[in-house]
Amino acid sequence: MSELSSRRVLTDASRLIIEAAVRAGANVFVGYPITPANWLYHYATQRFPTTLPATDEITTLQWMAGFATAGKFPVTATSFPGFALMVESVNMAYMMELPMLIVLVQRLGPSTGSATTGAQGDLLLLRGVISGGYPLPVFSPSNFEDCWELTGRAVAASLQMRTPVVLLTSKEMVMTSRSFDLSRLPDIQQAAWPEYRSANGYLPYRAKPAEPPPFLPVGNRQHQVRINASTHDASGLIRKATPEALANTRRLQEKIEAGMQKHMLFDYHAAPGSDTLLVTYGVTAEAARDAIRRLREHGRAISLLVVKTLLPFPPEALAILRRYARVLIAEENLSGLLRELIYGQMTPASVLGVNKIGKLISPEDIVAGYEKLSSMPSNPNSEAQGGKRS
Amino acid sequence: MSTKTTNLLTDMKMPFCPGCGYHLSTRVLARAIEKAGIHPLDVVVVSDIGCCGLIDGLLRAHTVHGLHGRAAALAFGIAHGLADASKKVIAIQGDGGATIGLQHLLEAARRNVDMTLLVHNNMVYGMTGGQVSGLSPEPVKDRKMPDEKDIPPFDVVELARAAGAAYSGRIIERGDYTDVLVEAIQTPGFSLLEIVGPCPAHGIGKIKDIAGMALQDVTYRSDREPHVAPRRETHSLFSQLRSVKVDFQANLQGRFSLIVAGSAGEGVQSAADLLANAGVASGLHATKKGDYPVTVGTGFSIAEVILSSEEIHHTGIEQPDMAIIVSEDGLSMMKNRLTDTRILLDAALSWPDAPGSVASLPFRKTAGGKGAALCAIAHWLRQENLLPVEALQQAAAQHKLADRFLGIIEKAKTLAGS
Ligand code: SF4
Ligand SMILES: [Mg+2]
Numbered sequence: 001m002s003e004l005s006s007r008r009v010l011t012d013a014s015r016l017i018i019e020a021a022v023r024a025g026a027n028v029f030v031g032y033p034i035t036p037a038n039w040l041y042h043y044a045t046q047r048f049p050t051t052l053p054a055t056d057e058i059t060t061l062q063w064m065a066g067f068a069t070a071g072k073f074p075v076t077a078t079s080f081p082g083f084a085l086m087v088e089s090v091n092m093a094y095m096m097e098l099p100m101l102i103v104l105v106q107r108l109g110p111s112t113g114s115a116t117t118g119a120q121g122d123l124l125l126l127r128g129v130i131s132g133g134y135p136l137p138v139f140s141p142s143n144f145e146d147c148w149e150l151t152g153r154a155v156a157a158s159l160q161m162r163t164p165v166v167l168l169t170s171k172e173m174v175m176t177s178r179s180f181d182l183s184r185l186p187d188i189q190q191a192a193w194p195e196y197r198s199a200n201g202y203l204p205y206r207a208k209p210a211e212p213p214p215f216l217p218v219g220n221r222q223h224q225v226r227i228n229a230s231t232h233d234a235s236g237l238i239r240k241a242t243p244e245a246l247a248n249t250r251r252l253q254e255k256i257e258a259g260m261q262k263h264m265l266f267d268y269h270a271a272p273g274s275d276t277l278l279v280t281y282g283v284t285a286e287a288a289r290d291a292i293r294r295l296r297e298h299g300r301a302i303s304l305l306v307v308k309t310l311l312p313f314p315p316e317a318l319a320i321l322r323r324y325a326r327v328l329i330a331e332e333n334l335s336g337l338l339r340e341l342i343y344g345q346m347t348p349a350s351v352l353g354v355n356k357i358g359k360l361i362s363p364e365d366i367v368a369g370y371e372k373l374s375s376m377p378s379n380p381n382s383e384a385q386g387g388k389r390s
Numbered sequence: 391m392s393t394k395t396t397n398l399l400t401d402m403k404m405p406f407c408p409g410c411g412y413h414l415s416t417r418v419l420a421r422a423i424e425k426a427g428i429h430p431l432d433v434v435v436v437s438d439i440g441c442c443g444l445i446d447g448l449l450r451a452h453t454v455h456g457l458h459g460r461a462a463a464l465a466f467g468i469a470h471g472l473a474d475a476s477k478k479v480i481a482i483q484g485d486g487g488a489t490i491g492l493q494h495l496l497e498a499a500r501r502n503v504d505m506t507l508l509v510h511n512n513m514v515y516g517m518t519g520g521q522v523s524g525l526s527p528e529p530v531k532d533r534k535m536p537d538e539k540d541i542p543p544f545d546v547v548e549l550a551r552a553a554g555a556a557y558s559g560r561i562i563e564r565g566d567y568t569d570v571l572v573e574a575i576q577t578p579g580f581s582l583l584e585i586v587g588p589c590p591a592h593g594i595g596k597i598k599d600i601a602g603m604a605l606q607d608v609t610y611r612s613d614r615e616p617h618v619a620p621r622r623e624t625h626s627l628f629s630q631l632r633s634v635k636v637d638f639q640a641n642l643q644g645r646f647s648l649i650v651a652g653s654a655g656e657g658v659q660s661a662a663d664l665l666a667n668a669g670v671a672s673g674l675h676a677t678k679k680g681d682y683p684v685t686v687g688t689g690f691s692i693a694e695v696i697l698s699s700e701e702i703h704h705t706g707i708e709q710p711d712m713a714i715i716v717s718e719d720g721l722s723m724m725k726n727r728l729t730d731t732r733i734l735l736d737a738a739l740s741w742p743d744a745p746g747s748v749a750s751l752p753f754r755k756t757a758g759g760k761g762a763a764l765c766a767i768a769h770w771l772r773q774e775n776l777l778p779v780e781a782l783q784q785a786a787a788q789h790k791l792a793d794r795f796l797g798i799i800e801k802a803k804t805l806a807g808s
Contacts, residue, residue, distance in 0.1 A: 009631040010666055010676065019627045028471070028619075049621050052470070055497050062460045062494065066436075066467015069454055074467075092457050116681060143703075176679040176705050177663070179670040182628055218434045218452040218468060219477045226446060227454040237447050238455060286703040360706035 007182040013147040014039035014174040016185075017103060017167070020148045021075050022047050023188040024155035026101060028067045028074040030060045032082070035115035036171035037105040040077035048075075057082040061089030068098035069227050071193065071217035073155065077103040080122055081112055087129055090164055092229040094130050094252065097205070097212055099158040099165075099193070101151075106170045106282075108358060117358060118172035120282055120332040126166055127311055127341060132249075135256045137161070138311035139265070140168040142285035144178060146308060148185050153263060156191035161259040162212035163252075168310060170332070172283045172360055196223070206234040210254035257312065264314035271301035275378065276370065277324035281307045281338060284330050284361045291366035302328075302370060313341060325378035328369050330354035330361050350379035398423045398430050398450055405444045411563045411587030412441060415510060416448055419480075422571035423451075432476055436465040438483035438491075440517050441589075442510045445482060459483070459490025462507050466498045469505040470619040478575055479505040486515035488546055489524030495546065495582065499553035502579040504616040508571075509546055509582065511605075512589035520592030527603040530594055550582040551610040559609040563587035570609070579616035632788060640672035640777040645698040649710040649727075650763050651720030654682055654691040658716070661763035662693030664795065667788075668771075668781035669697040677705045690719040693763075697776070714770070715739060716753050716762035734766050751805050761798035768802035 018029075018040055029044035029051045045051045050072075054060040057078065064074035078086065083104055093100055104126075108117040126138050137157055139150040151167060158165040196202055196214035202223035207213035218225045226236025231245045239245035267285075269292070280288045285306040292304050303324065307317055321327060321342065327350065329339045336353040343351060354361060354369035398420040406412040423433060433451035437443040439458035446453040456464045465481035472479070488495060488509045495507060513530045515521040522535045524544045532539040551558040556579030561567045563585050574581040586605050588594035648665070652658040659680050666676040677696045683689040694707050712732045715721050721739050730746050737752040757765035764786075771779040779799065786795035 007628075008634050008636075008670060009628075010634065010663070010670060010678070011631055015627050015631075022624075030467075043627055047624050047627050049624060050470075050619050052619060055493055058460065059463050059494060059497065062456070062463030063467035063470070065456070066454075066464045066469070067471040068467075070468050070471025072471045088457060089460070092460075096454075096456075116683075172679075172705065176677055177666065178678075178702070178705075179634070179666070179674075179676045182631070217472075218454060219432070219472045219474065220452075221429070221431050224431065224450060225452045228446070229456050232455075236453070238444075286705065289703040360704065362706050362708055363704055364708065 016147040018043040020151035024152040025190045037077035057085035097162040118170040123337040152188035203234045204236040210258040265308035267306040274301040275325040280330040290363035409590040436481040438487035440484040463494035485511040485523040485525035499550040499555035501617040506581040516589040557581035560584040634670040638672040638781040650693045653717040653719040658691040667785035672777035768799040
């Protein structure tokens with residue numbers, strides 16, 4: 001980028017997220033006050049063509065779903081206490097196949113916890129939030145550029161797959177200002193629904209395998225549209241578990257698995273000769289970048305994997321993990337949610353978590369974790385040790 | 391399906407119990423749509439959970455079937471999303487759904503969104519076994535749940551009226567009430583029509599004193615204009631951001647972190663913002679964040695600023711290179727936080743066993759409580775020239791409170807050593 005075209009400003013990431021969402025085609029924001037998502041709401045009132053203040057969290061999601069059936073793209077921003085109340089309605093939108101973006105700004109829990117303290121405590125909630133374990137796409141920005149790009153990506157993916165999508169971030173990302181060169185930001189294309197164009201008869205849930213059905217808004221004069229949150233057939237009518245209705249429900253999983261293949265995002269920096277991989281996501285990635293640099297300055301080679309598509313978890317990221325004899329996973333929670341997402345209850349001895357609450361994980365924390373991990377046994381089955389990919 | 395038909399009903403057999411009022415109400419709805427000359431595809435029916443939610447398949451209209459109690463909120467979103475007076479959004483729920491979603495009903499009425507809500511009050515949760523709802527009259531409760539019999543039911547008609555509905559009415563489901571329904575549907579704004587007809591499957595209709603339930607036909611009208619959600623032309627949020635040109639030169643290699651600790655409402659955050667801006671104008675990278683209690687107008691206010699000649703990733707500060715403390719609120723927060731750092735302390739504060747080196751100066755006395763933080767920053771820059779104080783002045787000059795801020799920076803000169 002030339003000096004001439006640089007545009008250095010001080011900005012916070014809430015501004016980037018809202019601007020990106022609108023440029024990607026989002027046009028309705030339904031908000032209600034909740035810390036630390038308030039700046040997003042504030043910017044939305046200035047930028048969205050339509051912003052409505054909802055009375056509560058359930059109303060928020062219901063209004064959003066209504067807007068979506070009419071062909072709008074709705075966005076809201078919340079934190080755990082609000083998201084918890086939205087869960088049934090998120091399931092509704094998932095079943096109805098309605099696109100929308102929920103920006104989930106993590107803060108310290110449990111419960112109302114500490115509203116102005118950051119955290120990374122909600123990953124596994126999102127993994128299990130759709131009853132039945134169906135995948136809900138979750139993107140997690142690891143820096144300001146990601147806040148821009150992943151928001152645009154999230155809106156596009158949401159429309160493309162007709163599904164709610166979550167942008168998982170933290171107080172420390174969206175309420176921090178930085179000097180930032182806006183001219184570094186790539187253009188965002190406006191995304192659109194998979195629209196129905198045929199003149200033939202329309203069935204609202206008739207879809208190709210592993211795809212969402214083409215969309216028509218309710219109220220159109222050409223074709224009857226039925227939208228349904230209960231188990232339903234291709235016509236959108238409620239059906240008890242008939243083979244056709246169950247096939248429709250199965251398609252919900254299949255369309256996300258297929259549709260997300262082109263959205264499997266992560267940054268991988270392989271340090272030559274390293275047998276240790278540092279894995280992280282979200283705001284902790286910033287500390288990881290500093291830690292990696294510090295370790296390199298001391299002659300310690302360590303590779304870095306910053307995961308940006310958290311759900312569904314990228315298979316390629318798993319393949320990278322298998323290459324390493326030692327894995328360090330840094331995240332701002334106590335129990336290691338990403339670690340559990342990857343390894344379940346069977347974390348190998350060669351995997352160590354760097355965990356903390358109430359404060360950002362620091363580069364020093366990660367360096368200390370690395371020192372500890374280096375003294376631990378490595379994984380004899382990893383590809384780095386000559387083991388085979390399972 | 392023909393697009394010319396005005397018949398709302400499909401030929402599907404009605405799924406309701408024999409003797410259920412839903413047979414009648416479904417036909418009345420069809421008659422009302424036909425009588426009003428509304429094309430079925432101009433109708434969006436939003437159905438709740440419950441027996442009334444079985445109506446979808448009977449209709450040639452668009453249908454949206456959602457969650458228990460939420461039909462009014464879902465329909466609200468649809469009505470605002472369509473924003474087209476020729477489209478009729480009709481939500482249908484039972485007394486159970488209206489109880490669960492009472493807030494949604496009131497909000498739709500308060501905003502007077504252009505939709506119709508039909509509350510079929512059959513006096514119990516029919517589908518789930520005949521449990522009492524918030525709309526069950528006392529005699530029904532006396533029979534179903536005697537402990538509840540003295541609790542009065544909600545009157546949703548009065549509630550909707552009080553909240554601002556354009557139309558609010560009740561009809562006891564005896565004969566043909568097509569005209570009532572036509573008016574409710576045609577009224578611009580929010581219409582609520584409570585349709586009372588006991589659920590025979592749960593024996594409600596057999597209660598002898600049903601006539602004495604104080605439920606009567608009633609209609610309220612108001613000429614409030616319906617609320618239309620705004621569609622505004624907006625501009626890029628980036629257009630509000632001032633580009634910072636590098637006009638100055640900093641004397642910093644690496645990273646310098648600063649905490650400014652004071653009280654809410656005393657300009658701590660804006661002082662830190664000015665410093666961050668001055669840093670950028672001096673060619674540095676900068677980050678700034680605030681920390682405050684949930685009460686915005688009282689208590690502590692802490693700002694963290696990092697200035698660096700290199701790109702900043704991690705924005706946390708373990709121990710700052712310097713702390714500026716200008717009020718008791720700020721001091722009490724820093725006592726838990728600082729273990730070894732340089733401290734610029736307001737002269738009115740005392741911290742005998744402070745960790746690290748303390749310089750005590752009368753910032754509050756010089757520039758007032760609201761100017762102390764900026765005064766301290768200006769003093770420090772003049773002393774140490776991490777970046778030129780002129781950069782701070784330029785940032786202040788571009789602020790809407792330029793005169794005040796420039797005055798404070800000027801006053802800082804009077805401090806010893808400045
Ligand atoms: S249970 Fe009651 S409300 Fe439901 S269909 Fe039967 S009679 Fe009608
Ligand atoms: Mg009922």
